[in-house]
Amino acid sequence: MSIAAYKRTIIETEAPRQIERRILAQVTGQLEQHQEKFDASGDLSERLSLLAGDLRACLWDNEQVWLMLRSDLSEPENALPPQLRAGLLSIALWIERQTNLVMRGTGNIxxxxxxxxxxIRGLAGDAGTAELQEA
Incomplete structure (x- = not known):
């Protein structure tokens, strides 16, 4: 099966919510690979050294996902309730600030x-995400 056929199959069989969940889970898994070592380090030079590796790319990927979500949430055609959209936009802005802290070596992953x-739990429909819908 060609790459184009594979992508077409994914698009035809996955709902947008499933695609968002899958992509977010992928970037989260990448962040988790670095989380323990980075967050446990109190040394700024060690943290910056870790950032010089592929952690910076993982953070960038996560931020790009959130930038795309933010863009989608800002569209007038977005069908989510306004209160939920506002809450998710607020989270997207927080992600940007927190990522900047991590990139400087002062925040945690x-x-x-x-x-x-x-x-991800919310996209999966788990009941434990009611707080996001009330935000």
């Missing part, structure tokens, strides 16, 4: 992972 996991 854990909160990014926690927020992503909450959104």
């Amino acid at each position: 854990g909160p990014l992972v926690e927020v992503n996991r909450s959104i």
Whole structure:
């Protein structure tokens, strides 16, 4: 099967919500691979060294996902309720600020992972995400 046929099959068989969940789970998994070592380090030079590796790319990928979500949420055609859209836009802006802290070596990856996991659960339809819908 060609790549184009594979992509077409995914688009035809996955709902947008499933695609968002899958992509968010992928970038979250990448962040989790670095979380323990980065967050446990209190040394700024060690953190910056870790960022010099592929952690920076993982953070970038996560931020790009959130930028795309933010863009989609900003569209007038977005069908989500306005209150939920506003809450998710607020989260997207927080992700950007937290990512900047991590990139400077002063923030932790854990909160990014926690927020992503909450959104993943929400996209999966888990009941534990009512707080997001009330935000």
